Amino acid sequence: MLAQTPIKKRTRPDWLKIKLITSGKFLETRKLIRENNLHTVCEEARCPNIY
Numbered sequence: 705m706l707a708q709t710p711i712k713k714r715t716r717p718d719w720l721k722i723k724l725i726t727s728g729k730f731l732e733t734r735k736l737i738r739e740n741n742l743h744t745v746c747e748e749a750r751c752p753n754i755y
Contacts, residue, residue, distance in 0.1 A: 720752055 724730075737744060746754050 716752055722752065724754055 745751075
């Protein structure tokens with residue numbers, strides 16, 4: 705059996721992080737996704753535009 709090496713989670717540099725201006729449609733869509741226990745590609749990829 706191979707030994708597993710823990711993967712370090714890297715943080716994004718400050719210059720890469722931006723504040724997303726959330727519109728009503730964005731919030732409505734996100735709420736609908738959450739209520740149905742769904743996940744988006746952007747969430748899975750930890751897209752810097754929404755995190």
